Amino acid sequence: MNPSFSSFLYLISAVCFIMALKGLSSAKTSRSGNLYGMIGMTIAILTTMLIPSVASYSYILGGLTVGGAIGFVIAKRIKMTALPQLVAGFHSFVGLAAVFVAAAALLSPATFGIGVEGAIKASSLIEMGLGCAIGAITFTGSLVAFGKLQGLIGGKPLLFKGQHQLNAVLGALIFILIAGFVGSESHMLFWLMTLVALALGFLLIMPIGGADMPVVVSMLNSYSGWAAAGIGFTLNNHLLIITGALVGASGAILSYIMCKGMNRSIISVILGGFGSEAASNEGTSTQPDDRPVKVSSAEDAAFMLSNARSVVIVPGYGMAVAQAQHALREMADMLKKAGIKVRYAIHPVAGRMPGHMNVLLAEANVPYDDVLELEDINSDFGSTDVAFVIGANDITNPAAKTDKTSPIYGMPILDVEKAKTVLFIKRSLASGYAGVDNDLFYRDNTFMVLGDAKKVCEEIIKSVD
Amino acid sequence: MEVSSLIERIEKLKVALAEINNHANKVEASLRQMAQTTEVSPTDPFIMGLTVFVLACFVGYYVVWKVTPALHSPLMAVTNAISSVIIVGAIVAAGPVEMGTSAIFGFLAVTLASVNIFGGFMVTQRMLEMFAKSK
Numbered sequence: 194m195n196p197s198f199s200s201f202l203y204l205i206s207a208v209c210f211i212m213a214l215k216g217l218s219s220a221k222t223s224r225s226g227n228l229y230g231m232i233g234m235t236i237a238i239l240t241t242m243l244i245p246s247v248a249s250y251s252y253i254l255g256g257l258t259v260g261g262a263i264g265f266v267i268a269k270r271i272k273m274t275a276l277p278q279l280v281a282g283f284h285s286f287v288g289l290a291a292v293f294v295a296a297a298a299l300l301s302p303a304t305f306g307i308g309v310e311g312a313i314k315a316s317s318l319i320e321m322g323l324g325c326a327i328g329a330i331t332f333t334g335s336l337v338a339f340g341k342l343q344g345l346i347g348g349k350p351l352l353f354k355g356q357h358q359l360n361a362v363l364g365a366l367i368f369i370l371i372a373g374f375v376g377s378e379s380h381m382l383f384w385l386m387t388l389v390a391l392a393l394g395f396l397l398i399m400p401i402g403g404a405d406m407p408v409v410v411s412m413l414n415s416y417s418g419w420a421a422a423g424i425g426f427t428l429n430n431h432l433l434i435i436t437g438a439l440v441g442a443s444g445a446i447l448s449y450i451m452c453k454g455m456n457r458s459i460i461s462v463i464l465g466g467f468g469s470e471a472a473s474n475e476g477t478s479t480q481p482d483d484r485p486v487k488v489s490s491a492e493d494a495a496f497m498l499s500n501a502r503s504v505v506i507v508p509g510y511g512m513a514v515a516q517a518q519h520a521l522r523e524m525a526d527m528l529k530k531a532g533i534k535v536r537y538a539i540h541p542v543a544g545r546m547p548g549h550m551n552v553l554l555a556e557a558n559v560p561y562d563d564v565l566e567l568e569d570i571n572s573d574f575g576s577t578d579v580a581f582v583i584g585a586n587d588i589t590n591p592a593a594k595t596d597k598t599s600p601i602y603g604m605p606i607l608d609v610e611k612a613k614t615v616l617f618i619k620r621s622l623a624s625g626y627a628g629v630d631n632d633l634f635y636r637d638n639t640f641m642v643l644g645d646a647k648k649v650c651e652e653i654i655k656s657v658d
Numbered sequence: 659m660e661v662s663s664l665i666e667r668i669e670k671l672k673v674a675l676a677e678i679n680n681h682a683n684k685v686e687a688s689l690r691q692m693a694q695t696t697e698v699s700p701t702d703p704f705i706m707g708l709t710v711f712v713l714a715c716f717v718g719y720y721v722v723w724k725v726t727p728a729l730h731s732p733l734m735a736v737t738n739a740i741s742s743v744i745i746v747g748a749i750v751a752a753g754p755v756e757m758g759t760s761a762i763f764g765f766l767a768v769t770l771a772s773v774n775i776f777g778g779f780m781v782t783q784r785m786l787e788m789f790a791k792s793k
Binding site: 203206207210211213214215217218219220223224226227230231233234237238241242244246247248249250252253255256257258259260261262263264265267268269271273276279280283284286287289290291293294296297298299300301304305316410411414417418420421422424425426427428429430431432433434435436437438439440441442443444446447450539541546547548549551552555556558561564566 | 703704706707710711712714715717718719721722723724725726727728729730731732733734735736737738739740741742743744745746747748749750751752753754755757758759760761762763764765766767768769770771772773774775776777778779780781782783784785786787788789790791
């Protein structure tokens with residue numbers, strides 16, 4: 194195929210990708226957006242296969258079939274609650290693919306038209322090195338994130354002395370190695386640089402704890418985009434550059450939104466160790482734990498709910514863990530039938546990835562319009578009879594507004610304390626992820642219902658009946 | 659006699675040299691002009707790439723801010739799928755006539771990217787269907 198014509202087709206494919214993202218601006222247009230994405234990808238793949246230098250199809254078709262089949266099966270079988278780790282795992286693939294493409298370009302530059310072996314253009318070498326380094330960091334970083342989300346690695350942040358210094362040294366080392374690689378085109382330096390980048394990805398994500406995962410997953414999403422763009426520069430392919438920039442920007446914006454939702458700077462998340470910060474605070478800010486807590490049964494909760502006029506449900510990661518979304522929706526339907534106004538309040542960082550709660554509620558067929566974002570519902574808590582907090586904690590903690598010493602100070606919270614009654618569905622009275630005691634537990638209008646979120650919902654349904 | 663003929667020959671040589679000098683100057687001038695035009699006319703591919711990159715960052719910025727927060731999970735899934743467009747590079751690596759190590763890397767990259775492409779779009783589709791149903 195004529196190179197100008199293939200560039201033109203790549204442009205169409207890039208436009209399709211932009212349309213895919215644009216489609217997500219509303220639920221109505223989102224599915225046609227996804228279709229645009231698929232069309233764009235199909236055009237990109239077919240166009241590339243028709244490039245004259247691509248002459249042998251066995252590897253390509255083999256890879257497409259094997260990879261496609263694996264992807265298809267995973268996507269069909271995956272449970273919606275396992276979505277965050279799936280996305281993290283997928284990011285790692287993009288990272289590794291970037292490393293492989295960079296390596297292939299190094300070994301056979303003539304195939305990509307960037308020079309001959311031993312005399313690759315310096316600019317291509319820089320881009321190759323950077324693309325490969327970002328890809329390698331994305332790969333191991335995403336693997337660690339996957340392990341943490343899947344529970345293979347402890348969610349607790351791993352911290353050791355001199356960690357940040359070590360990471361800084363490794364980061365600098367990557368640049369030095371890239372510089373050496375550009376000067377010499379030495380394969381040894383290239384692989385050494387890749388190894389250092391792999392180690393850095395691992396070390397960067399290890400110290401970051403579970404509840405910071407929404408930021409980490411978005412950040413890795415962004416990295417995978419930058420890696421693709423880096424490879425695009427190497428191969429001088431505008432489609433890769435455009436798509437990489439789109440994905441990179443998207444991940445960066447999501448990271449920003451997540452950081453704002455926790456009132457943490459991206460730097461402090463990257464430096465990690467939320468849990469340890471809280472631990473050092475425990476001595477000063479923890480209140481005596483022996484204050485009275487009102488524990489009530491599911492029957493009592495059912496009574497309170499059925500006597501309410503308006504209920505706001507606040508879901509958190511605990512709901513995802515217990516897979517309580519279906520039972521919760523049944524409960525809400527029952528209350529609605531009784532004429533009670535039921536709505537859901539979503540905190541931006543509830544769960545383990547951006548929009549995690551929305552997906553789970555959608556899976557349980559919760560009407561789209563009943564689910565409200567923090568800023569849309571926060572002023573309504575004052576006129577709410579029952580705030581039903583299920584598997585969430587830190588995102589409701591008033592200490593974020595009042596206690597300057599608290600590690601979550603400044604985080605926007607859902608003002609559940611303004612509701613007439615607050616019901617907390619929790620497995621235990623333990624503090625939340627941030628290790629901060631929640632003052633709400635001890636208030637007069639708060640009732641704790643201890644138990645598995647799903648079981649509690651089912652019991653409430655029985656009692657209301 | 660010998661001296662005068664020598665002088666005459668030197669005179670002729672001088673004329674010839676002047677002509678050559680003139681010629682050389684002309685060639686030099688046109689060469690310089692050529693060098694200048696080749697330096698300017700085809701823009702450095704890196705600058706072209708950078709232009710596209712920066713513009714695409716802006717497009718991404720404005721498009722992604724428009725995405726409704728409820729759909730942030732599908733956004734991650736679909737961006738993940740489209741970032742696998744890196745398969746384009748992988749296909750080129752895997753497709754030359756003579757197979758070598760680089761083609762093996764290409765094959766591996768095609769496989770990984772395909773998992774993402776099929777998996778990513780499928781999962782996005784599944785999520786969006788749920789949102790459509792829950793209307």
